[in-house]
Amino acid sequence: MPVDELTLELAQPEIRDRLHWFQLDRRDFLKLCGGGLLVCLASPSASAQESGHGPRDHELPREVSAWVHVDEAGKITIFTGKVEVGQNIRTSLAQLVAEELRVPFNAITMVMGDTDLTPWDMGTFGSRSTPTMGPQLRTMASTARQMLVEAAAQRWKADPSTLTVADGRVTNPNDGQSLTYGEITRGEKLTQTVSGDPPLTTASDWKIAGTALPKADARDFVSGRHQYPSDTMRPNLMFGKILRPAGFNATLVSLDTSAAEKMPAIRVVRDGDFVGVVAEDPSIAEVALSAIQVKWNVPAQISNKELFDYLRNNPDSAGAGPQHNSGSVAHAMAAADVKVEQHYTVQYIAHAPLEPRAAVAEWNGDKLTVWTGTQRPFGVRDELAEMFRIPVTKVRVIMPDMGSGYGGKHTGECAVEAARLAKAAGKPVKVVWTREEEFTWAYFRPAGWVEIRSDVLHDGTLVAWEHHNYNSGPSGINTPYNVANQAIQFHPTKSPLRQGSYRGLAATANHIARESHMDELANAIGMDPLEFRLKNLSDPRLRAVLQAAAERFGWGRSKSTPDLGFGIAGGTEKGGYVASCVEVEMNSTTKKVRLRRIVEAWESGAIVNPDGLRNQVMGAVVQAIGGALFETIQFKDGRILNPHFALYRVPRFSDTPEIDVVLIDRKDLPSAGAGKTGIVGLAPAVSNAIFSATGTRLREMPMAVAAI
Amino acid sequence: MDDFVLKVNGAEHRARASGNETLLSVLRNQLHLTGTKYGCGEGQCGACTVLIDGAATRSCLTRVASVQGTQITTIEGLESNGALSSVQQAFLDEDAFQCGYCTSGMILSATALLREHPHPTDRQIVEYMDGNICRCGTYPRITAAIKRAAQLQEKGRADHASR
Numbered sequence: 001m002p003v004d005e006l007t008l009e010l011a012q013p014e015i016r017d018r019l020h021w022f023q024l025d026r027r028d029f030l031k032l033c034g035g036g037l038l039v040c041l042a043s044p045s046a047s048a049q050e051s052g053h054g055p056r057d058h059e060l061p062r063e064v065s066a067w068v069h070v071d072e073a074g075k076i077t078i079f080t081g082k083v084e085v086g087q088n089i090r091t092s093l094a095q096l097v098a099e100e101l102r103v104p105f106n107a108i109t110m111v112m113g114d115t116d117l118t119p120w121d122m123g124t125f126g127s128r129s130t131p132t133m134g135p136q137l138r139t140m141a142s143t144a145r146q147m148l149v150e151a152a153a154q155r156w157k158a159d160p161s162t163l164t165v166a167d168g169r170v171t172n173p174n175d176g177q178s179l180t181y182g183e184i185t186r187g188e189k190l191t192q193t194v195s196g197d198p199p200l201t202t203a204s205d206w207k208i209a210g211t212a213l214p215k216a217d218a219r220d221f222v223s224g225r226h227q228y229p230s231d232t233m234r235p236n237l238m239f240g241k242i243l244r245p246a247g248f249n250a251t252l253v254s255l256d257t258s259a260a261e262k263m264p265a266i267r268v269v270r271d272g273d274f275v276g277v278v279a280e281d282p283s284i285a286e287v288a289l290s291a292i293q294v295k296w297n298v299p300a301q302i303s304n305k306e307l308f309d310y311l312r313n314n315p316d317s318a319g320a321g322p323q324h325n326s327g328s329v330a331h332a333m334a335a336a337d338v339k340v341e342q343h344y345t346v347q348y349i350a351h352a353p354l355e356p357r358a359a360v361a362e363w364n365g366d367k368l369t370v371w372t373g374t375q376r377p378f379g380v381r382d383e384l385a386e387m388f389r390i391p392v393t394k395v396r397v398i399m400p401d402m403g404s405g406y407g408g409k410h411t412g413e414c415a416v417e418a419a420r421l422a423k424a425a426g427k428p429v430k431v432v433w434t435r436e437e438e439f440t441w442a443y444f445r446p447a448g449w450v451e452i453r454s455d456v457l458h459d460g461t462l463v464a465w466e467h468h469n470y471n472s473g474p475s476g477i478n479t480p481y482n483v484a485n486q487a488i489q490f491h492p493t494k495s496p497l498r499q500g501s502y503r504g505l506a507a508t509a510n511h512i513a514r515e516s517h518m519d520e521l522a523n524a525i526g527m528d529p530l531e532f533r534l535k536n537l538s539d540p541r542l543r544a545v546l547q548a549a550a551e552r553f554g555w556g557r558s559k560s561t562p563d564l565g566f567g568i569a570g571g572t573e574k575g576g577y578v579a580s581c582v583e584v585e586m587n588s589t590t591k592k593v594r595l596r597r598i599v600e601a602w603e604s605g606a607i608v609n610p611d612g613l614r615n616q617v618m619g620a621v622v623q624a625i626g627g628a629l630f631e632t633i634q635f636k637d638g639r640i641l642n643p644h645f646a647l648y649r650v651p652r653f654s655d656t657p658e659i660d661v662v663l664i665d666r667k668d669l670p671s672a673g674a675g676k677t678g679i680v681g682l683a684p685a686v687s688n689a690i691f692s693a694t695g696t697r698l699r700e701m702p703m704a705v706a707a708i
Numbered sequence: 709m710d711d712f713v714l715k716v717n718g719a720e721h722r723a724r725a726s727g728n729e730t731l732l733s734v735l736r737n738q739l740h741l742t743g744t745k746y747g748c749g750e751g752q753c754g755a756c757t758v759l760i761d762g763a764a765t766r767s768c769l770t771r772v773a774s775v776q777g778t779q780i781t782t783i784e785g786l787e788s789n790g791a792l793s794s795v796q797q798a799f800l801d802e803d804a805f806q807c808g809y810c811t812s813g814m815i816l817s818a819t820a821l822l823r824e825h826p827h828p829t830d831r832q833i834v835e836y837m838d839g840n841i842c843r844c845g846t847y848p849r850i851t852a853a854i855k856r857a858a859q860l861q862e863k864g865r866a867d868h869a870s871r
Contacts, residue, residue: 086807086844214803221808222796222815224743224783231742239737282737283729354747354755354809354843403745403809404843435748611803615846619806622845645752645841653834656847 014443014500015379019413022271022387022420058120060136064147065189066119067140068097074168074182076101076108078137081121081378082129083113084401085409087675088612089129091216092209095608096134099201099209100141103168103181110216113377113399123376125407125501127574127673130608134671135200142198144190151184203606203667210667212611217401229373229400230358234428237360239282240421241289242431243275244441247298247638248497256293263288269424276417278425282432302496303636308345308449311471316492322474327485329453332464336455338524343451344513346472346701348444348497348633349626352650355403356438361418362428368395372415373402380412387416388423406623407501408442439643444633445502446495448472450513456521462536467514471495473506476573476680479514481536497635503620504679507573508627512701515569515684520697529688530555530568539572541603541666545579546570548662549601553581562586564596565693569684575672576604577664580621580681584689591706593690595625595655601662602678605669613674617661620678625651628683630702712772716741717785727773732756734772735782743783743812747841754840757813758782764820783812786819794864795819798857799850806844814840818854827858 061067069077078097084090094108101108111117113124121133145165152170153160156177164171171178203210220226245252257268260277266288267278275292279285302310333339359372368388374380377397385392397415414431422429433441448471455464465483474490490506502508522532530550537543550556550568560566563586570579583597602617630649634641642648683701691697696708712723716739723738732749735741735758744767747755751766758767759781786793792800795818805811814837821828821836828836833851842850 086805086809088806214800215805218800218803219792221805221811222792222799223787224741224812226808227742228745228809230746231736233740233742281725281729281733283726283733352843354753354807354841355745356747402807404807406843432746435750435753615803615806615849618848619845622847623843644750645748646750650841650843651845651847652841653837653847653851656845659848 013495014411014498017443017498019441020274020387020416020420022274058122061119062193062195064140064144064192064194067137068144068190070144070148070181070185070187070190072182072185072187074107074180076103076181077111078108079111079118080133080137081113081115081118082133083124083375083377083399085124085375085405087129087616088215088609089133090401091213092130092608092612093133093137094216095209095211095213097137097141099206100138101145101168102165105208105213107168112401114396115377115381115398116396120378123379123410125375125410127576127676130671130673131575134608138200139194139198142200143192143194146198147190147192148181148184152179155179203671209608210606211609213609215612227400228355228358229360229371229402230355230432232360232371232400232430234360234362236427238278238280238425238427238429239285240276240278240418240429240431241282241285242417243289243292243294244437245273245298246296248301249638250296250298253295253297254293259293260288260291263291267425268292269421271420274420276421278421278429298638301636301638304347304632304634307347307447307496310496311447311449311493314494316494318492321490321492323487323489324478325487329464329466329485329487332485333453333455336463337458338456338521339453340517340520340524341451341453342517342520342699343449344509344516344699344701345450346448346509346512346627347631348447348499348635349502349631350439350444350633350648351406351408351442351502352439352645352648353404353406353408356433356435357409357414357442358430358432359415359418360428360430361415361422363422363426366390366394368419369398370396370415370419371398371400372412372418373405373409374399374412374415375405375407375409376411379410380415383412384415384419388419406503407505410501411443413441435645436643439648440640443498443500446472446499446506448506448509450509452513452517454517454521456525458525460525460527460532460535462521467510469506469510469513472509475505476507476510476571480539480542480572481518481533482538483536497633503623504573504676507571507677507680508624508683511569511571511680512683512687515571515681516687516697516699519567519684519688519691523691528556533570541577542570542572544664545577545601545603548664549579549581549599552601552660552662553597553599555581560692562693563588565689565691567685567687567689567692569681569688571677571680573677573680576602576674576677578602578677578681580685582682582685582689584686584693586690586693586708591708593629593686593705595657595686597658597660598682599660599662600678600681601664602674603664603666604672604674606667606671607663607665608671610663610665613663614661616674617663617678618659620676621659621682622651622656624679624682625655627701628686628703629655629705632702710773712776714739714772714775714780715778716780717782723772725772727771729772730768731758731770731772731775731780732767735767741782741784745809745812747810747813752839752841753810754813754817755810757816757840759816759820762820762823764817781816783815786815793819794860795822795853795857798853798860802849802853802856804849804853805842805846810840810842814842814850818850818857821854822858822861826861828854
């Protein structure tokens with residue numbers, strides 16, 4: 001499919017749909033826009049292109065010194081705009097660098113996601129850190145090593161090719177002389193720029209990369225010392241709270257802040273529809289906020305009940321999405337033996353990172369510094385610069401390793417709020433969203449409606465495949481199976497809720513539909529679901545994970561009963577290959593399903609850290625249980641009806657079965673990202689397992705098990 | 709506003725707050741003990757768990773006025789003489805976290821669990837820990853860490869007895 005991956009990643013609607021637009025002071029406005037006044041007025045969403053300098057315009061620096069620094073003591077600092085959110089790249093990227101530099105792992109310190117210190121970066125999403133930042137840093141580290149060798153050779157007047165490097169030290173084997181990296185650089189910058197492709201160490205020769213090193217700074221996390229964004233302290237720190245509208249698309253009818261303003265040591269800040277309070281203590285800020293008298297007009301809006309009709313009947317004005325056609329589906333349909341036509345749905349779900357959005361903003365003159373949890377520190381920097389009409393050079397965003405994101409923290413609304421309040425207060429201000437705010441004013445994983453029509457011959461040959469996805473997205477939409485006649489299309493639609501990225505994005509919905517449908521076809525022709533998949537599949541990597549999962553699971557060894565079912569599903573996206581096998585137990589009395597056992601096989605090229613990878617893949621499986629069995633955002637008339645963990649159920653200990661992760665290490669293949677795709681196999685495997693036990697096919701996520 | 713004296717991790721701390729203010733807020737914003745986390749403010753996620761006289765307690769639902777005279781233990785108080793507690797060590801050994809935001813609450817809940825059940829069964833672990841959410845989904849590793857901590861504590865008791 002001729003769809004540019006980057007284009008897909010950048011079509012992130014959460015970035016376009018902002019929570020706040022501050023009132024424009026005319027003088028500032030003219031200063032900002034200059035000749036572009038009309039453009040600015042007409043299209044605030046031009047910000048989606050990051051204020052005119054989109055990612056395609058950003059050249060990554062070629063100077064080694066932008067990425068690697070060696071101090072006099074030989075301590076090495078690596079600079080990257082990627083951020084650590086629990087996916088373990090602070091450790092795995094450092095392993096790759098240590099490998100190329102030939103230094104011990106603990107000689108490396110990673111500076112990540114600080115817009116004043118690190119090279120520009122688009123953001124940490126789309127499983128891109130390992131496949132793109134990995135090679136980038138390896139290239140820089142390899143070049144740095146060559147520079148260090150050449151510098152030592154010059155000093156010794158030796159031939160660089162005769163020198164050896166190990167353990168942060170260059171040695172001349174001829175005379176035994178040696179220098180540490182620190183002695184060579186004496187803290188000076190590595191001034192060379194990279195040209196061409198320096199040689200990188202092949203994975204089969206890795207000694208530090210490829211090993212199960214424990215997480216960097218792990219002790220800080222078990223001792224409570226690690227400072228998350230919400231833990232940031234500053235001198236004279238104040239606390240802010242924001243007045244939220246009574247619903248989405250609400251308009252302000254009346255506002256009376258006089259009672260709040262009369263309270264001691266309270267500052268009320270109003271800027272258009274933005275209203276916030278600042279106090280010395282968060283609980284005082286909350287009291288002041290509740291003293292504000294406000295009336296909102298919330299228009300009638302659709303609810304979950306009308307959702308899928310809405311999605312199918314409200315195409316996005318931007319036009320059709322990517323499509324893929326081959327052969328003739330219509331022609332093939334006429335000649336096929338068995339036809340199946342079905343639709344599948346996924347609901348809006350929330351990321352619900354355990355650390356909600358948080359930011360501390362501090363103004364020093366016209367320079368703004370913000371500590372905040374975000375997957376896009378540079379995007380948030382640009383957002384702040386735009387909101388406050390200051391150059392990006394006057395904004396610094398610092399991202400302390402945060403309490404996770406799962407694609408849910410791409411935006412800067414909380415940073416913007418803290419900065420607006422701090423500007424008014426003249427002191428640093430911290431804003432931490434409540435759980436209810438996070439469930440309501442963040443954005444959601446898109447809901448989606450997927451239709452599939454297919455044809456198969458009695459011998460199990462797939463002949464036609466038509467797949468339409470409404471709203472949830474094109475990621476993972478193409479079938480990995482061999483089908484001569486295909487018509488595959490993503491249909492962008494209007495969305496009643498603010499929606500955006502989520503771990504795996506639409507690959508989850510598209511895999512649920514495709515892998516459930518494959519099961520339906522296998523059942524329709526009486527073929528084993530694994531055998532049917534393998535018959536129509538030549539991709540050796542997907543075959544390998546399906547077979548590995550099946551083997552570890554003991555696929556086909558037991559027959560399903562009304563109480564016990566077995567399901568399999570697999571897929572690939574972003575260079576990751578996954579297969580899930582699930583055993584479910586149906587309880588006809590309680591009308592509940594219990595997951596008894598999961599085997600997940602995973603392959604994403606050469607493994608950089610097997611322990612971190614195993615942790616990621618297992619976590620993706622656990623997170624997937626929620627979307628499969630119980631997570632749904634309930635909404636009506638612009639309000640979220642279940643914005644609490646008591647009403648929005650996420651997977652807990654009691655939902656988590658034995659999970660066996662089988663890793664396939666392909667040292668001959670480049671390392672791909674592993675944060676996302678591990679999530680896609682579980683839900684269809686569960687649905688298929690429930691079908692094998694009960695004969696009932698559940699095509700709506702979360703699955704209404706109680707209705708069986 | 710009232711003055712309170714809180715005994716946290718063996719030391720006395722003074723705090724000035726309204727009696728309705730939560731222990732979580734006082735710990736984090738006045739005593740700067742930020743290892744205790746806000747996750748939901750409703751006692752649903754366990755990120756704010758501390759020990760009050762040894763019992764696992766949600767500090768986000770605990771009014772500061774109600775805990776005067778008690779012994780409060782937070783994640784910062786588990787180490788002794790620079791050594792991690794057995795539960796902390798076990799979480800480290802099992803790499804039982806990803807983003808780590810739930811970890812303080814998990815470790816304190818697990819500490820209380822092992823006090824009640826030194827050799828917990830799988831069922832006891834699930835029942836005791838089910839109020840603690842890990843959105844990264846590391847539950848199987850946390851369960852393994854709790855079992856490892858039980859072994860470490862058993863070994864500690866045996867070593868102590870043989871001395």
